[in-house]
Amino acid sequence: MKTALLIGSVAATLTATTLSAQDVKWRVTSDYPSKSHVGASFTAMAEELSRLTDGGFTLELNLDGSLGFKAADNFEVVRDGVVEVAETGAAALIGYEQVFGVVGLPFVAPTNDDVQRMMAIVTPEFQAAFENHDQIMIGWGTFPAVGIFGKHKMTSVEDFAGVKIRTYDSFSANAFSEVGATPVQLAWSDVVPSLSSGVIDAVLTSSVGGATIKAWDLGITDFSDIGYSTPVTLLHVSRDAFDDLPEKYQDALIQAGKVYTETNWTAAQAAIETFKAAFRENGITIHETADDALKARFGEISRQSAAEWVKQAGPKGEALFNQIQNK
Template sequence: MKHFSMLAFASAAALCAGLAQAQEVTLNLSNEYAATSIHGVGDARFAEAVSEATNGEVEIVVHFGGALGYKSADHFDAVGEGALEIADTFGGALGGIDPLFLLPSLPFLVTTVEEAQILYEVSEPVFAEIFEENDQILLYASPWPPSGLWARDPLASTDALSGVKIRTYDRNGTIALNALDAAAVRLSWADVVPSISTGAIDAVLTSAEGGVSSSFWEHFDTFTEIYNYAIPLNFVHMSRSVFDDLTEDQQQAILAAAEETRAANWAAIPDRLAATYADLETNGVEVVSSTDPAFREALQAAGQVALEEWLAETGDEGQALIDAFQARMAQ
């Protein structure tokens, strides 16, 4: 009898150990951008916070620079179909899924991080619903620093933009810059440096930080600020079925880490900007700012063209988000 009890105890202990082991899980997170980018740093922070909160039960392995072979445009389907557990995806790449994702990058709709955060707060429920409808959950979203133009020469006038082959990150940028007589084309981030090297593009619409993370000073001499053209977002989203398979404690740890990372990423923009501009100076990149009111008016008119096309596509739902944002701004 004693032998049986000891055997039963040993079996139970082994079973418990097996169950504990079964709860351990490894999740892959794909990011098209570099580990040193604001979103790469955020992803690493998120993974570390989850590991600490779960005592190592949940390990998130972050794959930077598109190392898994996914571009941002691939992430939505990959996560929804279960081929990838988590992704950090540039919002512009989701415009083909639903044009509402192009709201944050509408030119000159917001010009400060504070305004961008208000815009995201009013639109977050809509974005979350789109992910939910596709077997995914929105963990958090966070901004890029303001966009400008990397090029060999300053692009601080409409004449300077004419005919320039400019990489844009979404349809909004392509519409707006082509309205200024540029030759704009949308490219995924992974295709940017190869396109610069082959001469397929002459300039790149992105943040100063985006260029720093990819050492753009090896190709370009100037970064032209264009009145905080836009402050686009990245979205971190996770497979709903994978999330549901986790224990409740593990789920709560992921959600808490996501909230912490979101807050940290938004708060990091001022320091990131300061560090980025120091890098530009160190590497001999000239920062150009136009003071020509005619150029600013032309840019804003081009942004209006993009807004009107976006509203034509999104209809009442898009207008409702614009109205909600403007109401918050008026408070």
């Protein structure tokens, strides 16, 4: 969906709402549910921002895709001033700046400690990349590590033969093609209709994603928790809108972005066992160990993906990746 078309379709409802230097309302867009950990993060952010400004700076939370934007639209609608705030998965931003791809490399940051360390390293580079597009990154979030929801277990190379699996970027598409699956790259909003119609029969996503769509009601019987990667979403705002704020509101927004990050991380981690319990209660079997042959194959894929990314990202990307890998 092109930004120009989006602007035309929502212009009637998206007029500027800055009423005065002390009465500011910004619009947030996200296609994640209001009851998800993303929704909780935005709610905490909005409450902190209102508290710090005595109600003078508020956020209008348009979650559940209520403005009609998909995640892939968010970068452009913030850049073009259609809305002021959005969160976008790093994987969706590779076409704008190669550096965003580093967090999507398969099996590079398999543990929570790995993810926290990686984000500490890459955040300054990500902030610089957003600045190149008239935006400011003020926070980030994660989902639990990605696994596979399917109609049988997928813990060996043979289990992937002929499986039509939803992927979400070039790395995941290549990884599962390499083990014999048929990747179908889909936005999250297209997953449920694609499962229902047979376009796909497996979904690469986190436990949060599987619970959100009630995978057990869509023919899913197994969750293979292979720790493919940890999805990272980036919280970004319009540079022009930020510059128009009084300094005290700018400071409050930066602090509220930190609250978003803290809330997101805590809520995402707390949700993991809750979701797995829901899977078991609804008949989904959880598989937590891949066999040795699949682990070895995934190791090869990880190295290949990293080498390809470094080739495209250049010397700066190579230095960043080596830092993440402690080389």
